[in-house]
Amino acid sequence: MVKRWSSLTAASLVMLLTAAACGGSSAGGGDASGGGEEGGTTILRVFEGIQETPRLEAEAEKAIEDFEAQNPDIDVQRESVAVENQRTVIQTRLRSDQPPDVFGYDTGPGFAGVLAKADLLHSLEDAYEKYDWPIYDWAQQRVTYDGTLYGVPGSVEQLGVYYNKELFSDMGFEEPQSTDNLDAIANAAQDEGITPFAFGDQEQWPAGHLFSMALSNILGREGIDNILYGDGKWSDPQVVEAIDLMFSQYTENGYYPDDVNAITYDDANTLFYAGEAAMLPTGTWLIPDLDELVQDFEVGFFPFPSVDGSSISPPGGVGGGLFVAANTEVPEAAFKYLDYTMSQESVERGIETFNEIPAFQIDPAEYSVSPLFETVLDELSEATNPDAYGYNIDVLTPANFNTVMFEGFQEVLNGTRTPEEQADALQDAWAEAKAAGDTLEAP
Amino acid sequence: MARTRSRLTATQETAEGTRRGVIGSRLNATGRRKAVTGGTIRGAELRTAALFIAPGFLLYAVFMLFPFIQSIYYSFTDWNGATVNMPFVGLANYIDMFKDPLLWSAGWHTVVWIVVGTSVPVAIGLLLALLLWSNTKFVVFFRTLYFIPFVIPVIVTGIVWGWIYHPLFGILNSMLEFFGLDSLTRGWLGDPNTALVAVIVAAIWGSFGFVTVVLFAGLQGVDRGIVEAAEVDGASWLQRARFVIIPMIAPVLTLVTAITLIGGFAVVDYIIIMTQGGPGTASEVLGSYAYSKAFEQNSVGYGATLSILITVLSLVAAVAFLRFREREQ
Numbered sequence: 001m002v003k004r005w006s007s008l009t010a011a012s013l014v015m016l017l018t019a020a021a022c023g024g025s026s027a028g029g030g031d032a033s034g035g036g037e038e039g040g041t042t043i044l045r046v047f048e049g050i051q052e053t054p055r056l057e058a059e060a061e062k063a064i065e066d067f068e069a070q071n072p073d074i075d076v077q078r079e080s081v082a083v084e085n086q087r088t089v090i091q092t093r094l095r096s097d098q099p100p101d102v103f104g105y106d107t108g109p110g111f112a113g114v115l116a117k118a119d120l121l122h123s124l125e126d127a128y129e130k131y132d133w134p135i136y137d138w139a140q141q142r143v144t145y146d147g148t149l150y151g152v153p154g155s156v157e158q159l160g161v162y163y164n165k166e167l168f169s170d171m172g173f174e175e176p177q178s179t180d181n182l183d184a185i186a187n188a189a190q191d192e193g194i195t196p197f198a199f200g201d202q203e204q205w206p207a208g209h210l211f212s213m214a215l216s217n218i219l220g221r222e223g224i225d226n227i228l229y230g231d232g233k234w235s236d237p238q239v240v241e242a243i244d245l246m247f248s249q250y251t252e253n254g255y256y257p258d259d260v261n262a263i264t265y266d267d268a269n270t271l272f273y274a275g276e277a278a279m280l281p282t283g284t285w286l287i288p289d290l291d292e293l294v295q296d297f298e299v300g301f302f303p304f305p306s307v308d309g310s311s312i313s314p315p316g317g318v319g320g321g322l323f324v325a326a327n328t329e330v331p332e333a334a335f336k337y338l339d340y341t342m343s344q345e346s347v348e349r350g351i352e353t354f355n356e357i358p359a360f361q362i363d364p365a366e367y368s369v370s371p372l373f374e375t376v377l378d379e380l381s382e383a384t385n386p387d388a389y390g391y392n393i394d395v396l397t398p399a400n401f402n403t404v405m406f407e408g409f410q411e412v413l414n415g416t417r418t419p420e421e422q423a424d425a426l427q428d429a430w431a432e433a434k435a436a437g438d439t440l441e442a443p
Numbered sequence: 444m445a446r447t448r449s450r451l452t453a454t455q456e457t458a459e460g461t462r463r464g465v466i467g468s469r470l471n472a473t474g475r476r477k478a479v480t481g482g483t484i485r486g487a488e489l490r491t492a493a494l495f496i497a498p499g500f501l502l503y504a505v506f507m508l509f510p511f512i513q514s515i516y517y518s519f520t521d522w523n524g525a526t527v528n529m530p531f532v533g534l535a536n537y538i539d540m541f542k543d544p545l546l547w548s549a550g551w552h553t554v555v556w557i558v559v560g561t562s563v564p565v566a567i568g569l570l571l572a573l574l575l576w577s578n579t580k581f582v583v584f585f586r587t588l589y590f591i592p593f594v595i596p597v598i599v600t601g602i603v604w605g606w607i608y609h610p611l612f613g614i615l616n617s618m619l620e621f622f623g624l625d626s627l628t629r630g631w632l633g634d635p636n637t638a639l640v641a642v643i644v645a646a647i648w649g650s651f652g653f654v655t656v657v658l659f660a661g662l663q664g665v666d667r668g669i670v671e672a673a674e675v676d677g678a679s680w681l682q683r684a685r686f687v688i689i690p691m692i693a694p695v696l697t698l699v700t701a702i703t704l705i706g707g708f709a710v711v712d713y714i715i716i717m718t719q720g721g722p723g724t725a726s727e728v729l730g731s732y733a734y735s736k737a738f739e740q741n742s743v744g745y746g747a748t749l750s751i752l753i754t755v756l757s758l759v760a761a762v763a764f765l766r767f768r769e770r771e772q
């Protein structure tokens with residue numbers, strides 16, 4: 001009996017080992033799909049989030065073709081995945097035998113910061129020196145971990161409020177400068193039977209943007225810095241005030257659609273596109289969709305107004321960035337690709353096709369864009385002084401904090417948690433992350 | 444009579460003895476050759492068996508056994524999923540787990556899922572299978588109809604039910620309004636009181652077809668004559684089902700219940716697609732909590748610990764259920 005099982009086990013093991021050996025040889029064989037040199041051509045693997053529409057995806061492919069045409073010795077193998085899947089895919093891919101040489105990823109400490117700590121990113125210090133990329137200092141800080149530059153910041157994004165210009169005009173309002181103005185507009189919209197804010201939080205993260213807008217104004221950049229890098233606490237009264245304003249008061253006032261936790265981000269956007277909501281609080285990444293889908297009225301954009309006399313510090317920053325894998329075999333080709341993304345041709349495509357705002361100084365007059373994008377571009381192209389801007393909080397905070405933040409805001413919206421309790425929960429999560437060394441170091 | 448029986452027995456013994464004798468002499472005549480040949484056959488059979496088993500075992504080892512063993516190892520580490528080093532923390536994750544308040548709420552939601560998500564589809568599936576079996580008309584049509592939800596990908600089921608529950612254009616609220624039940628309308632997936640149940644209902648819709656078809660297949664082995672005899676004896680439809688039919692398909696019923704039960708412990712997909720565990724943590728179950736920890740919060744070690752807990756709980760529950768059923772039978 002023992003002998004029989006031995007035979008069986010031996011046969012299975014042989015097959016197992018054979019298969020493992022076959023797998024090993026194919027993985028390490030340096031085949032055509034792998035990165036590196038092959039027949040004089042350098043293969044460069046580029047991994048990034050898929051574009052919103054097939055048209056934009058085709059444009060992204062075309063950009064690759066243009067790069068290849070300028071660099072005939074480099075063959076780019078582009079792979080795009082759904083943005084929400086990037087996180088689960090990238091960590092395993094970076095540890096595989098075939099890591100992407102260049103990849104797009106979020107810049108926060110819970111994202112690229114984790115990869116940098118794990119030594120999975122290639123330093124770009126030399127590349128910055130060689131190519132002299134003119135990226136804003138504050139944007140470079142977003143991709144600097146432990147004092148080393150690891151990434152090229154992608155587009156600059158700002159959070160604010162889109163509004164229906166015609167409706168505002170009909171109701172006799174201009175862009176609000178204070179939350180009192182905003183209340184008046186919201187009340188007037190309600191009288192017209194229109195939802196004041198198109199806001200849906202089923203995915204949980206949209207609430208983070210509302211919080212960032214209110215908190216950036218109430219505390220200012222310096223105040224948030226004090227929490228992120230100093231002695232400030234998330235349980236401070238100003239934080240409670242921001243949570244209370246956006247998630248308790250505005251819900252009680254009926255500024256959001258009913259059952260806001262059951263409405264998705266896309267549903268909320270659709271309410272605005274259809275003219276059923278007066279305002280849409282979100283980010284500048286939505287401009288291409290707004291330009292394409294809103295046909296019946298003109299769209300305007302304003303930063304969230306002053307809260308009880310506070311300054312106006314719209315959350316701004318870089319959403320994502322490009323990084324190079326630590327174990328890439330073709331770092332020079334990767335740097336060339338990064339350099340191409342900052343060429344005049346690439347910037348023009350980024351602005352005019354993808355409506356992306358580069359993280360360096362440009363002259364908006366040189367580009368042909370929609371009126372809405374022009375408004376935003378004018379404002380953001382002057383963003384040489386980062387102190388005027390607040391923060392999109394979830395980009396700067398670690399994953400455990402973001403989970404507590406997102407889940408807790410849903411509970412405040414439901415009325416099952418008070419703003420004070422939520423602020424305390426944020427502080428607890430922050431303390432836990434700080435103890436684990438997961439928070440950003442002071443720039 | 445006794446004499447007759449003795450004679451018969453003697454005759455049988457004689458016949459048996461003769462048979463043994465014939466076989467015995469044949470074995471004796473070719474004993475050596477047969478012994479050698481028998482050994483060769485066993486070896487060949489073993490090799491053939493190994494060849495047939497090996498591909499399945501290989502797949503099982505690569506995709507189940509190895510990851511499971513790896514998960515056990517991860518559960519003793521504080522790995523964030525990115526670093527090469529996996530700091531060994533011993534039982535710390537297990538100790539933290541039992542202090543974690545979210546574990547208990549997610550555990551409670553999982554219990555609700557298992558109880559409702561197992562009993563309801565099995566009950567519906569059993570009822571439909573019995574109805575199908577009792578009526579011979581349109582069997583193929585209805586069997587196919589009931590099975591369709593099961594073959595639809597979970598992502599599609601989740602999205603479609605999300606539309607049904609939608610607070611702005613969902614058909615459920617529209618129907619409630621149509622029948623004058625406006626007070627019941629709500630954002631089903633955004634309300635902490637209804638989110639979990641709403642997702643379970645979608646999952647039940649997706650799984651009852653499987654139960655129906657498996658039980659219907661089991662019913663094909665039931666002797667209709669016995670059921671008709673019970674009917675002649677005056678047993679009602681319910682009594683026939685309860686005391687005659689169900690006991691005859693008990694093994695199949697046990698199997699399908701066990702599969703549904705184990706599936707309930709590991710549920711992740713419906714939750715991720717429909718609520719992401721929200722609002723807040725109102726629909727978080729152990730599976731989605733483990734996923735969130737491992738893949739969203741960079742705590743692979745802790746996520747692995749939760750997955751080990753899920754495995755142990757589902758194994759214990761499945762074995763307990765099977766033992767209970769065996770004792771009943």
